[in-house]
Amino acid sequence: MNIEDIRKHFPILDQEVNGRPLVYLDSAATSQKPVQVIETIDQYYRGYNSNVHRGVHTLGTRATDAYEGAREKVRKFINAKSIQEVIFTRGTTTALNTVAASYAADNLKEGDEIVISLMEHHSNIIPWQQVARKTGATLKYLELQEDGTLSLDNVRETITSNTKLVSVTYVSNVLGVINPIKEIARIAHENGAVMVVDGAQAAPHIKVDVQDLDCDFFAFSGHKMCGPTGIGVLYGKKDLLEKMEPIEFGGEMIDFVHLYESTWKELPWKFEGGTPIIAGAIGLGAAIDFLQQVGLEKIEAHEHKLAAYAMEKMSGIEGIKIYGPKEAGKRAGVITFNLDDVHPHDVATVLDAEGIAVRAGHHCAQPLMRWLEATATARASFYLYNTEEDVDKLVEGLVKTKEYFSNVF
Ligand code: 7TS
Secondary structure, eight states, X not given: OOHHHHHHTOGGGSSEETTEEOEEOBTTTOOOOOHHHHHHHHHIIIIIOOOSSSOOOHHHHHHHHHHHHHHHHHHHHHTOSOGGGEEEESSHHHHHHHIIIIIIHHHOOTTOEEEEETTOOGXXXXXXXXXXXXXXXXXXXXXXXXXXXXXXXXXXXXXXXXEEEEEEESBOTTTOBBOOHHHHHHHHHHTXXXXXXXXXXXXXXXXXXXXXXXXXXEEEEGGGTTSOTTOEEEEEOHHHHHHSOOSSOSSSSEEEEOSSOEEEOSTTGGGOOSXXXXXXXXXXXXXXXXXXXXXXXXXXXXXXXXXXXXXXXXHTSTTEEEOSOSSGGGBOSEEEEEETTBOHHHHHHHHHHTTEEOEEEOTTOHHHHHHHTOSOEEEEEOOTTOOHHHHHHHHHHHHHHHHHHHHHO
């Protein structure tokens, strides 16, 4: 599929915003959805909407087959050993909170250490703060080098035999940095700690192999990878998940309910209390089919090329400050920047008038913002449907923004 073919699959891109063709550069917040995903959800609601795992009627069986079929697609997508290791959640946030509230809350105690990094999204900070508060464990941070990358020396110094859990993002949603997860997992294991990976910005963009990474838990969201909102995945190694307690109790997740005690279903269903996110999971399955049809390697290469092109073009704008590594090879398709003293919200507003969607703010990473000594930044993020022309329009928009504000002040 070439880029024109890919774009044809995304009807939303073919529209004008504020009288200009839409340039969507906010895929790190949420990606657009191809027709396959929209139609798959539509077909479910029109054709076989039904609850799953109960009863024997035909629609129920079709819905169950589609829901469990989506789980198998996810298993293959991340190369998990078994579908028992694939838990559907509401998204990355819920997946990370599940590990914190179940595994960490039950296994950590005073004197134990949790290691995360300074570049984490709030969803990979606050659950561990809560665990630390409740268990008496200590939260420690991996430091960043000058260009915003992690150093393995610092990883080796920070992770010790007291470390019981390490949780690091695979790809930063602010700096686009790709972290050496496999090496960090090895260091965590050498010290007897479990390795949790926030894969929210990785799963959409790079081929993930949880067995090769040898991580213990891996969390990601469907909506950032062409799927619907409200669905995500927690991968966990079976031997760990088996020992963990569910965090939501009720229908769907039980085997037998007695008056004063109950038993749980086997994995992965013991972690999916209540009616599951049926349409979401089926939609995520369609998104995975689409991404595989295009090819993850191709998507990754396309984004690296676009990021390199954007870095080169944007660096030419006088007064721009681009955060993170200069080498495009070290980053995914995310470019965070500030333009002179113009507030990033103003940058985003002027760009919006040009039909260009970027995000401005702290990107749910306030500790990283403090480290960058910025209260806020603007961020352009690319996906498989973006083109060099989109980058050119962004650069033109930024030049206009500069001119506009130099006339105002
Ligand atoms: N982790 C990372 C690295 C993220 O980028 C995000 C969302 C999350 C966790 C949380 O994912 P959720 O699907 O549970 O919300 N990041 C962003 C962003 O960069 N802009 O909007 C949401």
